[in-house]
Amino acid sequence: MFSFFRCQLSTINCQLPIAFSVIISVHFQPTVLIPMPSSVLLGVNIDHIATLRQARGTRYPEPVQAALVAEQAGADGITVHLREDRRHIQDRDVELLAQTLQTRMNLEMAATEEMVGIARRIGPAHCCLVPEKREELTTEGGLDVAANEAWIKACCDRLGEAGIEVSLFIDADATQIEAARRCGAPAIEIHTGHYADATNEAARLAELERVREGVALGLNAGLIVNAGHGLHYHNTRDIAAIPGINELNIGHAIIAQAVISGLHEAVREMREIIKNS
Numbered sequence: 001m002f003s004f005f006r007c008q009l010s011t012i013n014c015q016l017p018i019a020f021s022v023i024i025s026v027h028f029q030p031t032v033l034i035p036m037p038s039s040v041l042l043g044v045n046i047d048h049i050a051t052l053r054q055a056r057g058t059r060y061p062e063p064v065q066a067a068l069v070a071e072q073a074g075a076d077g078i079t080v081h082l083r084e085d086r087r088h089i090q091d092r093d094v095e096l097l098a099q100t101l102q103t104r105m106n107l108e109m110a111a112t113e114e115m116v117g118i119a120r121r122i123g124p125a126h127c128c129l130v131p132e133k134r135e136e137l138t139t140e141g142g143l144d145v146a147a148n149e150a151w152i153k154a155c156c157d158r159l160g161e162a163g164i165e166v167s168l169f170i171d172a173d174a175t176q177i178e179a180a181r182r183c184g185a186p187a188i189e190i191h192t193g194h195y196a197d198a199t200n201e202a203a204r205l206a207e208l209e210r211v212r213e214g215v216a217l218g219l220n221a222g223l224i225v226n227a228g229h230g231l232h233y234h235n236t237r238d239i240a241a242i243p244g245i246n247e248l249n250i251g252h253a254i255i256a257q258a259v260i261s262g263l264h265e266a267v268r269e270m271r272e273i274i275k276n277s
Ligand SMILES: CC(=O)[C@@H](O)[C@H](O)COP(=O)(O)O
Pocket: 045, 047, 048, 081, 108, 130, 137, 138, 139, 169, 228, 229, 230, 249, 251
């Protein structure tokens, strides 16, 4: 935390060899300015590297290799979602990444006994609690923290005790944000899926405003505010420009672009979009 002193000029006379008095006196009033990150951080989700591997049951592509390439290209962290159905990321991926990442791991997981146990054993820097339904194609909404507050708080407590920074993946909803604060999670990740899925400009702008308001509510509640889901090369700039956002977690679009232009270039390009937002 940086603290800067604001100087306030007022008046004292001081005799100087030359005929003029300098009017200086300084009252120091400590003013704490919270530094804003120079740029919004980028967490690259590599789930769909593993989707490609699982499609044939091969040993390639290797998620660890992809993670290291993404980090070299400018990723500030690596996100992986260890799903209960193990449809893409496997337990061995999480264990190997924990030993090899040069930045940090954000482990996405359901709020279950099994997953809390895995996270406490492996010890990622961050955990993001997300909703999961076996039949879903991908995450469909935010975690209903308000309806499961006692259990979510217990998960936050047990993960926090293990030194893991917990974020809760929630909709941009005041009730959910307040419930997240009561659970003691230091961070939230606002679900941008509704924004990404908007079918016209009016709907997109309305969802963008909802995300913007959610970010402001989260910051006012003293939370670190991240965002993610469905962000791509043509809808990320407006989200990254929202004041106070800490990190964007982006995966599917980057991995898809990697098929066309290579992973290093795909990450570098997204990093540039965020930096120039
Ligand atoms: C929580 C979220 O929005 C994503 O990070 C999540 O990983 C999506 O699930 P799939 O990666 O399985 O699509």
